[in-house]
Amino acid sequence: MTNVVLENLTKTYGQADVAAVDNISLTLKSGALTAILGPSGCGKSTILKMIAGLLAPEAGDIKFDGRSVLNQKPEQRNAVMMFQDHLLFPYMTVAENIGFGLKMQRQSKTEIQTRVGELMELVQLQDLGSRKPDALSGGQQQRVALARALVVKPKILLLDEPLSNLDAHLRIEMRDLIKRLQQEMKITTLFVTHDQEEAVILAEEIALVIDGRLRQSGSAPVFFERPKDETVTRFFGGCNFVDGVARDGHFICPLATFALPADCRTGKGRLTFRPENIRLNADLSAENSFSAILISKTYLGTQTRLHLAAAGIEFEALTNPGEAHNLIDGAELPVQLPKNSLWVLG
Amino acid sequence: MTIKKQGLSWIAWLSLGLMLTWLILPLLPLALWSISHRWYFPDILPSEYSLHAWKYVFSDTAGVMTALGQTTLIALGTTALAVLIGVPAGRALGLYHFKGKALVELLILAPTIVPGIAVVLGIHVVFLKLGLANSLFGVMIVHLIPALPYMVLVMAGVFANYNPAIEAQARSLGANPLQAFWYVTLPAILPGLLVGCFFTFLVSWSQYILTLVIGGGRVATLPLLLFNFATSGRNDITGAIGILYILPGVIVLVLAARHLSGRNSAAGSLRQI
Numbered sequence: 223m224t225n226v227v228l229e230n231l232t233k234t235y236g237q238a239d240v241a242a243v244d245n246i247s248l249t250l251k252s253g254a255l256t257a258i259l260g261p262s263g264c265g266k267s268t269i270l271k272m273i274a275g276l277l278a279p280e281a282g283d284i285k286f287d288g289r290s291v292l293n294q295k296p297e298q299r300n301a302v303m304m305f306q307d308h309l310l311f312p313y314m315t316v317a318e319n320i321g322f323g324l325k326m327q328r329q330s331k332t333e334i335q336t337r338v339g340e341l342m343e344l345v346q347l348q349d350l351g352s353r354k355p356d357a358l359s360g361g362q363q364q365r366v367a368l369a370r371a372l373v374v375k376p377k378i379l380l381l382d383e384p385l386s387n388l389d390a391h392l393r394i395e396m397r398d399l400i401k402r403l404q405q406e407m408k409i410t411t412l413f414v415t416h417d418q419e420e421a422v423i424l425a426e427e428i429a430l431v432i433d434g435r436l437r438q439s440g441s442a443p444v445f446f447e448r449p450k451d452e453t454v455t456r457f458f459g460g461c462n463f464v465d466g467v468a469r470d471g472h473f474i475c476p477l478a479t480f481a482l483p484a485d486c487r488t489g490k491g492r493l494t495f496r497p498e499n500i501r502l503n504a505d506l507s508a509e510n511s512f513s514a515i516l517i518s519k520t521y522l523g524t525q526t527r528l529h530l531a532a533a534g535i536e537f538e539a540l541t542n543p544g545e546a547h548n549l550i551d552g553a554e555l556p557v558q559l560p561k562n563s564l565w566v567l568g
Numbered sequence: 569m570t571i572k573k574q575g576l577s578w579i580a581w582l583s584l585g586l587m588l589t590w591l592i593l594p595l596l597p598l599a600l601w602s603i604s605h606r607w608y609f610p611d612i613l614p615s616e617y618s619l620h621a622w623k624y625v626f627s628d629t630a631g632v633m634t635a636l637g638q639t640t641l642i643a644l645g646t647t648a649l650a651v652l653i654g655v656p657a658g659r660a661l662g663l664y665h666f667k668g669k670a671l672v673e674l675l676i677l678a679p680t681i682v683p684g685i686a687v688v689l690g691i692h693v694v695f696l697k698l699g700l701a702n703s704l705f706g707v708m709i710v711h712l713i714p715a716l717p718y719m720v721l722v723m724a725g726v727f728a729n730y731n732p733a734i735e736a737q738a739r740s741l742g743a744n745p746l747q748a749f750w751y752v753t754l755p756a757i758l759p760g761l762l763v764g765c766f767f768t769f770l771v772s773w774s775q776y777i778l779t780l781v782i783g784g785g786r787v788a789t790l791p792l793l794l795f796n797f798a799t800s801g802r803n804d805i806t807g808a809i810g811i812l813y814i815l816p817g818v819i820v821l822v823l824a825a826r827h828l829s830g831r832n833s834a835a836g837s838l839r840q841i
Contacts, residue, residue: 274740296739297747303740309733313755322751326742374742 224286224377224410226250226273231282233268242268244434245282250378250427253408255401257415257425259457265434266414270380273412274303286377297326302376306383308367310355316366317342317351323374341369344403361392365399372403379404379411385420397424418458430454446496448485451567455494462537464493468566476533478512481561491566495559497527500539504558511558519546530555595814601807621804625812632793636812638704639773639789643816645708646772647765650719653712654764655757658723663732676720679713687713688781695782702784710782711772718767726760766820773816 227250233243242265250256258266271277273284275296283290291299302323310319320341321334329337342348345365355363364384371379384400385393401424404411415421421428422442429439438450449455452463466475468488473480475493504511514532526546528539539557549555601607602621604614625632660666661673691710692701700706734756738748754761776791783789790813797806 271736274736276736276740295744296736297742297744300742301740303737305733305737307731307733309731309737311734311738311752311755322738322743323741326738326744326747370741380740 223253223408225252225288226378226410226412227283227285227288228269228273229283229285231269231272231284232280233265233272233277234280241265241280241434243272243279246431246434246436247282248429248436248439250410250412252410254426255404255411255413255424256427256429257413257421258429258431259415259418259421260431261457262416264431266416266431267382269431270303270382270412270414273299273378274301274380275299276303300374300377301380302371302374302378303380303382304367304371304384306386308355308363310363310366310370312355314354315351316347316353316355316358319355319366320369320373322370327374337373341373344372345369345399360388361396364388364392364396368396368400368403372407372409375407376409379409381411381413383414383416385415386417400424430457432457447563448565449494449567452492452494455567460494460496462495462497463567464535464537466491466493468493473564473566475535477535478510480510480559480564482564482566483562486564486566487568491568494565494567495537495563497538497540498525499560499563500537501558501560502528502539502541502545502555504556506556508558510561510564511556514555514557516549516551516553516555518551519549521546530557532557595811598807598810598814601803602805602811604804604807607803621802621808624805625808631788632790632809632812635788635790635793638787639791640816642704642707642711642779642787642789643769643772645704646711646715647768649708649712650716650768651761651765654716654719654723654768655761657720658725658764659727661720661724662727662730673724676717678717680717684714684775685777688778691778692781701782702786704787707779707783707787707789708772710778711775713778714775715768715771718771719764722760722764722767723757726757730756763824766824770817770820 228246228248231243231246232241234241244265246269248256258269260266268277272279275291275294275298279292284292286299286301291301311322314322317338321338324334324337338351339348342351345368347362347365347369350358350362355366358366364387368384381400385396388396397420400413413421413424426441427439428442428445430437430445432453438445438454440448445454445458446460449458449460455463464475464477466473468474468482468486468491470488471482471484471486473482473486473491473493480493501511506513512532514530514537517529517531517536519529520527521543522540524543525540526543528541528546528549530537530539600614603617603619605616605618605620607614624630657676661669661676688710691713695701695706695710700709734752735748738752739745743751774791775789776795779787779789780792783792790809794806794809794813797809
């Protein structure tokens with residue numbers, strides 16, 4: 223259980239004017255899994271490398287349990303990184319790979335053997351200890367890499383997109399394994415991903431980083447219900463924005479006048495509501511309801527996306543395919559935006 | 569399938585035969601000369617045999633053994649120096665892109681194109697001033713000129729297919745830079761490094777003109793002795809020294825074949841067929 227704090231972390235590559243990591247401050251909850259979420263190439267991996275000591279930040283500080291680690295070399299930090307490619311050592315067996323960290327610590331052979339055995343059991347590879355990495359499947363390789371990282375009981379485990387090279391079913395298996403082991407061992411973990419769903423399922427806390435800057439951090443529901451701005455909203459699949467004015471607990475816009483939740487801002491703003499929260503076939507006399515026209519629909523398999531318009535404003539709703547089946551393009555639909563599903567952006 | 573197998577086997581035997589003809593047959597006269605006492609034209613085989621040449625070669629007074637030792641020492645020293653310079657240089661060329669890389673590559677390649685005899689006199693002047701002439705160390709240094717390109721080019725090829733992130737992984741798991749090199753980098757580059765060492769060793773082993781000029785007669789190596797005896801008409805002694813001279817080449821060839829073809833030795837792959 224290590225408390226890890228990033229303070230005003232900044233890193234620029236080469237002579238580029240744009241910082242890869244721009245003044246990021248973040249407190250990682252001790253013993254919890256935090257996800258850094260962001261599009262590819264937004265500087266997420268750079269943050270991990272700086273914590274691991276593989277890159278030096280230009281400015282800012284990194285503290286483990288209140289103490290700066292900037293002057294510590296990678297091998298002194300016990301901040302173990304697990305890369306996207308498993309990066310197993312090809313000339314060593316599975317057991318030797320897993321025991322590598324302990325060997326570097328000059329642990330006794332029996333101690334290494336015991337610990338490696340424990341870890342192999344945890345990742346369900348107990349029979350493969352004498353194999354070489356190239357004789358394993360992709361999922362097994364990734365599990366060996368995880369065991370190799372966990373064996374040294376790291377102060378912080380740094381996972382750099384560990385699931386993105388795996389097939390869909392393996393990804394779920396590995397994701398659950400990471401979550402289970404992390405919770406059992408209570409290792410402070412930082413998980414980097416571009417996959418919003420992965421972050422939501424795995425992480426206690428999410429930090430959304432776009433273009434090297436921290437946009438918003440918090441638990442998963444915050445990003446869906448209380449996003450900070452339009453970029454954050456869009457990253458989490460929000461697509462409905464209506465300009466207007468919020469006043470006295472109501473939002474006045476061409477669609478209608480909507481009752482707002484109490485914690486919304488007032489003044490000029492942008493109303494946002496998630497497509498899955500729109501109620502169709504509502505009672506038009508109910509609160510926050512109005513009439514919309516169905517422009518088109520897109521079948522998504524488990525859901526159907528409806529493209530709607532009202533008062534010249536287009537928006538989208540998600541509904542189950544069975545309900546959408548009977549709807550005809552051009553039909554008039556009574557829709558309702560439940561009060562608690564509304565949010566106003568600045 | 570069986571037809572294909574038979575065809576392969578037939579080609580394998582033919583190429584083995586051709587290889588033996590080209591590699592072994594030219595050595596036969598050498599071996600014969602070394603044990604001949606009288607061998608005059610037009611006899612196909614010597615009329616009298618003796619071990620005189622071999623006794624001479626192994627005697628303390630002839631200096632052949634000293635030359636063998638010095639040649640080995642110089643070749644090993646040159647190889648060690650080439651490793652120290654060639655591995656970092658190859659890493660830089662294989663992994664990184666930098667300004668003037670093409671020029672650096674050309675300059676590294678240049679000694680393999682420019683003949684040694686064209687530059688050795690100029691180098692001699694410089695070496696005299698530096699106090700490197702007439703010494704074993706000076707000869708090792710000058711042997712680096714033709715030998716180093718092979719090491720650098722082999723290592724550049726090795727590092728072009730190398731992912732340095734694996735070292736970062738080792739560091740993050742608690743390895744210091746030395747441990748990361750020893751446990752992770754070295755095993756990955758070892759096959760290529762050995763091939764580079766073989767090349768370097770052989771190039772140094774077979775130097776004549778550079779050794780002659782820079783060694784200034786104080787450093788006697790096998791090629792120098794070989795040349796002396798060959799020009800003075802002692803074919804029997806030339807034959808014996810010649811055999812000694814090609815020995816490391818043959819050993820290296822077998823070893824290199826093992827490493828060039830991965831895990832399987834040449835003999836092993838023949839057996840598989």
